[in-house]
Amino acid sequence: MISPRIRRLPQHEAIANARTPQELLTALYAQRGLSNPEQAAPGLGDLEPVTALRGIEQAVALLADRLRAGAHLLVIGDYDADGATGSALAVRGLRALGAARVSYLVPSRFAFGYGLSPAVVDAAMPMQPDLIITVDNGIASLAGVERARELGVSVLVTDHHLPGDRLPEAAAIVNPNQPGCDFPSKHLAGVGVVFYLLAALRTHLRANGWFNAGRAEPNLAELLDLVALGTVADVVTLDRNNRILVEQGLRRIRAGRCSAGILALLQVAGRDPTRATTTDLGFFVGPRLNAAGRLEEMSLGVECLLTEDPAQAAAMAQTLDGLNRRRREIEGEMKDQAELLLDALALDGEQLPPALCLFGEDWHQGVSGIVAARLRERYHRPVIAFAEAGDGLLRGSARSIDGLHIRDAIDWVDRRHPRLIDRFGGHAMAAGLTLRAGCLSTFRDAFVEAVRAQLGEVPPQPEIRSDGALPALLLTLETAEILRFAGPWGKDFPEPVFDDLFTIRNARIVGERHLKLRVATPGGIEIEAIGFNLGEQLDEARERVRLAYRLDVNEYRGVRSPQLVLAALQSQP
Missing domain, CATH: 3.10.310.30 (Diaminopimelate Epimerase; Chain A, domain 1)
Structure with missing residues (x-):
């Protein structure tokens, strides 16, 4: 295992001098480019305008026309968590906006591979769609879009992946990364693109008298739990726009105003929905949802997100949990085999x-x-x-x-x-x-x-970017709680990582591969630490060590306490 270098970021002295959790948080936000702490929690009104998305007007006009005609809209999504949440969002959102017929199809990765291929279009034809809407795919599906056109079916592409040299000849394309698109946030996940499309469609329908006493205008913000899950699970950059979407979705999850499926997936993973964070979505819910697409096909995951019946959601979440356990077993076997391949490479002297x-x-x-x-x-x-x-x-x-x-x-x-x-x-x-x-x-x-x-011949040494030393007086449950909900943390808006010297009081292996420590600061304050998948470093956990860590909350048998979650361990002379 290649040991990472720990590099302290520029604001580390301000962080080391913090005396209260609020002073700490202000310094951490400044480290991440936020000069005013209030910038960390913008509202939905601060989202980038939907009008900046290239192709949105054509897409909205196309959808509005099909809604008025009572057409059959077929959503074809990708087989990962972003595609599943985006597909569920499209189905639920279009139905809420008054679409008469909405169906979905998530092609099996094993039978069809990725994207809207001609084979996928042919497989969709028995459903007799009037319009195909891609979710989290389609920008590279030149042949698939052409096949649909040959069969007389228009295609609306919604995607966020980078395009190639040519774009498909679709009826409309909404993708912030397509050439000529001035949308400021290039990091929308596929589910985020769908949310923007639904919002623009609602505005158009409202302006044209679509909603009335018999057709209520929906509150699309109620679907932000799906947007939050898909955005976090796809590990896209959490720029300001995505942080708004994720934070607003998390607030609804914590308040119990989320889909029965997300609630069930949190519960089967042993996570408390009222305290949900991006970590819960990214490391507990997302993998269970992804397991369906990895081992079978993603329809089970989409159905779990679509159902409003808690009992059905719980049953499907249990099935997804079982698939995820099987996925971990297969992954472990494959990883062992890959390690053997690499060992053989080393034995050849290479x-x-x-x-x-x-x-x-x-x-x-x-x-x-x-x-x-x-x-x-x-x-x-x-x-x-x-x-x-x-x-x-x-x-x-x-x-x-x-x-x-x-x-x-x-x-x-x-x-x-x-x-x-x-x-x-x-x-x-x-x-x-x-x-x-x-x-x-x-x-x-x-x-x-x-x-x-x-x-070059050797990639640069990996590094952990540390916010510096956390004052010992702030190694408390209060600080851990504040940091837990101060995000949302994610890619390019990272959860705080600190580093400092500690003395090892006790070290052992738990769960076969995890390193469990009890460590002390130079001032004698003791605290528990856990290093997931760092069990092989047990021999290095002696006397003095430098730890890079996150301060988190450990919950065990109803007791909550601060805990260090290790990112790296380096023995010291």
Whole structure:
């Protein structure tokens, strides 16, 4: 495992001098670019205007026309948590706005792969749609949109992924990352794009007298729990706009005004909905929802988010929890096999290349992305994990490190080796691709070359950006509680991480791979610490250590206490 370097951020002295939780919070916000603490909690009125989205007028006109005609609207979403929440949001929102017929289809990743392919369009035809609405996909689906046009069905593309050189010839496209779009927030998740589309449609319908005594105007803010979950689970940048969407959704979850499905998923994960945070959504709810798309198909996840029956939601959440347990088992087996492949590489006397491409004959393609992420964390290299996809194809899931735009790296390969890659798509930190089994060796060499061109022979040492030393007097439950709800924290608006020297009082392994510590500050204040998946560092947990950590709340048998959640441990002389 490559040890990260701990780098203190510029405001660390102001943080170290804080004497109250509020002073601490003010300094932490300043570290993240917020000069006024009030900027941390903007309201829905502070969202970027929907009119800045390119293509929104055409999309709204198209939808309004289909609503008035009583047309059949078919939502086709991606098979991850963003696609599932976006699909559920589209179905619930369009029904609330008065659509007569709304259905959804989430293609199986195993049968169809990613996106609106011609095969997916053909599979949708028995449902006799009048309009196809893509969610979290479609921007790269040139052939699929063309197939729908051939069959006389218009397509409305809603997506947030980066486009290629050509756009599909859809009836309308709403994507903040398409060329010519001036929308300031380029980091909307797919579910966020759908929320904006629904809001714009409601404004149009209101202005044209659609709502009346028999058709009430819906409060779309009631659906923000779905937006919050999809945004956090997709690990998009939490810029100001996304923080508003996530925070407003979290407030509704904590108040019990959320879908029965999200409530059930929180409960089956053992999380308290009244204290829900981005951590709960990203590490407990999201993986259980994703498990359906990874091991079977995502319809179960969408249905869980659509049902209003608590008993049905609880039953589906239990099934999703079981799938997630199975997913973890498969992931563990695949990770062990990948480690053996890397060990064999080392036995040959070779050093690890700047990027890793691994293939397992019996690997599960639904879990390959998670394995790629785990190996990236361990070896600090871009990783692509390939699995059999049938018909002589391999499907790869790619995960990157800071400093490398992995979709662009794959595009670099595609430009220099035309027809080597069957199809690909994604964004800076994650991507997916398909290629012929016989092309893997050629692709591996080309991909390593692409990464080497950007990062050099050895990627830079990973680093943990620390807010500095947390004053010992603030190692309290009160501080932990305030930090817990001070976010929402997420990508590019990170949860505070502190670092300091501690003395080890006790160290042991719990749960087979987690490191449990009791540590003391130089002043003798003792506190519990947990290092998830850091059990292999037990031998280093001796006497003096430098810990990088988050201050969190530990809840055990009804007792709540402050706890350090470790990001790194470095032994000291």
